Amino acid sequence: MAEAGGFADGDLEAAGLRLSVSDEVATVTLARPERRNAMTGRTWEALAHVGQTLPESVRIVIVTGEGSTFSSGIDLNMFRPGGVEGETSLMDRVADGSADDAELDRVIARYQEGFAWLRRPDIVSVAAVRGHAIGAGFQLALSCDLRILADDAQLCMKEPALGLVPDLTGTKPLVDLVGPSRAMELCLTARTVSAAEARELGLAELVVEEAQLDGAVDDLAAALLAVPREAASATKDLLQGAPARTLQEQAAAERRAQAGRLRALAAQAARG
Template sequence: MTHPHLAVETDGPVRTLTLDHPEKRNAQTPSLWAALAQEARSVPDDVRVVVLRGAGEAFSAGIDTAMFTPEGVPGEESIAALAAGGAEGIQRGIAAYQEGFTAWAQCPAVVVAQVHGYAIGAGFQLALAADLRIAALDSWFAMRETSLGLVPDLGGTGPLVHLVGYARALEMCATGRRITAPEAHGIGLVGSLAPAADLEEATESLVDALLAAPAPALLALKPLLRGAMEGGRDAQLAREREAQTGLLQGLLGGADA
């Protein structure tokens, strides 16, 4: 276990990472993002599929909102402390946070997000960081950062626009509304749906289908297809950081750079 709220299990060519803080609906923190980045970079060569999932009632409720309070989360950097570092400090911090999401694109294994309950904010962005998404029929997604006066800044804006188009992405992020699993499937956000009771079995079937492909072909396919759609990835990440920097400074009174 690399983090107290991240369980890692390996079964032959399949590694399963479970966000394991169900009492807080798998709320996320910077230390968890650092652990996710480390896991993405250290997947063994013989692991061909990684499954990201959540324990308890939901995939993830997003960022731990206690980080926005003066007290923060014990052992974690608060958002107020981040904002106090000025523009350069904010962008360095966000760049480190983004690694917990963007590192999965460079992971050689195919990454599958198994979503149940809900995936909100950072939870939604973690699902977007995966190569494939499978969801329970009664699950839902929401990008709620704008309701806090912020923007999504954990690598999710690029994949979202690629998957659903600019207009839909704008509407989803601006309104923060719920996107039901059937709607998500209909617009290409989710590739597969299953009744909640059958989600584990459906995920296993998807993983088995991926493993049925010859290993060298699957290994070559992921970077080939990602390369076709990610020409502006670094620039997009920088735009996320820059937009969030100004918003955080305005909300929390951070020092000027």
């Protein structure tokens, strides 16, 4: 891996990202088509920056890739001597002993921030996937709440085949979606999953013809925006916490959330 330096405003394009905001919808585009939208440490820090600076008005975040591919995953130059131009090579630092375990933990945690924010309860994130979503690209799609795939989409958890583990927060949602045995099979064979199989496995909410992908994403965003923001946020929070709770604990969480919603609706009615 390669270690990127501090991130500043205005550097999104240099990091291979493009951000557009239209009212309550933000679109984050992986924009390195000449590298099939391969990502580097700088890209992941840029993703984290987007999450940290996202306007409060945004409710829906769409993540997509420029051109015919979502993302080919990690930029393999990160594993070559010298790494990626403009970024300090973490692999070189590991080789020469200048990066200890604490430093590796710190750097990888920073990269993970670029993925983790997509699960925030105040937004709904949607991955719009056409073409390949490989390795880090697959993990980015898994970081989103919902995934719509073009019928030409192909998913692959490539990291084990490269001698690595998936470390960008993708293993938890993968296991949650397909179960531990299937997740193990997908990771340890590093095989490609077609759009049709992804739908069968629960990795995609919808599969459409490639030409219809943008329209399907727009339709989903409109449907999501039709639900009041506070109710959507409270419901997402409930659903995200459900797997870790017992039935009794989940019922109690529902009561607390509903009490909050009833108070909010009563206050709204009183204001007229």
